[in-house]
Amino acid sequence: MIDGHTRTCGLIGNPVEHTLSPLIHNTLAELLSHPLVYVPFHVEDENVHKAVEGAYALNVLGLNVTVPHKSRVMKSLVQVDELAEKIGAVNTLVRFGNGFKGYNTDMPGLYRAFLSEGIMLDGQEVVILGAGGAARAVAFLCASKNVKKVYLMNRSADKAAEVAKEVNSKSGRECVCPMALSDHGKLPEGRFLAIQATSVGLYPNVDEVVIDDEDFYRKIHTGYDLIYKPRDTRFMQLVKSHGGRACHGLKMLLYQGVIAYELWNGVSVPEEIAMQVYGLLDEAAER
Ligand code: ATR
Numbered sequence: 458m459i460d461g462h463t464r465t466c467g468l469i470g471n472p473v474e475h476t477l478s479p480l481i482h483n484t485l486a487e488l489l490s491h492p493l494v495y496v497p498f499h500v501e502d503e504n505v506h507k508a509v510e511g512a513y514a515l516n517v518l519g520l521n522v523t524v525p526h527k528s529r530v531m532k533s534l535v536q537v538d539e540l541a542e543k544i545g546a547v548n549t550l551v552r553f554g555n556g557f558k559g560y561n562t563d564m565p566g567l568y569r570a571f572l573s574e575g576i577m578l579d580g581q582e583v584v585i586l587g588a589g590g591a592a593r594a595v596a597f598l599c600a601s602k603n604v605k606k607v608y609l610m611n612r613s614a615d616k617a618a619e620v621a622k623e624v625n626s627k628s629g630r631e632c633v634c635p636m637a638l639s640d641h642g643k644l645p646e647g648r649f650l651a652i653q654a655t656s657v658g659l660y661p662n663v664d665e666v667v668i669d670d671e672d673f674y675r676k677i678h679t680g681y682d683l684i685y686k687p688r689d690t691r692f693m694q695l696v697k698s699h700g701g702r703a704c705h706g707l708k709m710l711l712y713q714g715v716i717a718y719e720l721w722n723g724v725s726v727p728e729e730i731a732m733q734v735y736g737l738l739d740e741a742a743e744r
Pocket of ligand 1: 586587588589590591592611612613616654655656657667
């Protein structure tokens, strides 16, 4: 029931109409008996600053930020967490002093998803497909978790080189090696964890895949697709048909939300509660 004690959280982005975040946060609030509601706010580019200021004035407890505002929002904050600053993108705002502080929960969310799937990063050789915002965050995660080597492959090789240079310099390790996607045949022999961080294969283009060469998939022991619609992408199918294990990105979506919820409410969400939310997300993402 909404009453005088109810706190508001929300999402700013454009578009926001298909978001699953209200399901995550409103379910968490219900299961944990917190007086909290979460609503989506469609915010145009030129209104981001006003939206953040207005939300603070309205005593909004916290906000999520989605495309296309994840970088733009940073100049409207009183502080940005070190990790979010490094990644250059903020997806969670928490009330702090006289404004909001920005965090990035996408990357810790992916890490928690890896832990939950039993996927290790330490000492691994990793292939990242893509060099956009998502791939960049994944490359930072890998560099910070002591992977042995990252091959960052992108259609436009110069973008891969740019991201590799930035991640290597900010993490103080020369572990990211950029490659053109068309050079995937030059990937050294070995067994790799591959993280699919492009939009290729996303519903409704479910037959598309960024690489369909059999020789590539023979080298992949685990494939993690950040896409969760469909739940069995062409990339995942190819990994599995060559004996590898494959996961979709729904747990990353879950945990980025759980971590934001924890930041807003100063709680730690029990795993069985997170799994209840996951069950509902799994049904909703199917629609
Ligand atoms: P996001 O923030 O979700 O990562 P993005 O920044 O738009 O989105 O990045 C999309 C990624 O998908 C890029 O790596 C893009 O490759 P380019 O940098 O060469 O554009 C990749 N991508 C999109 N469509 C692709 C396609 N048809 N084949 C290969 N890569 C593709």
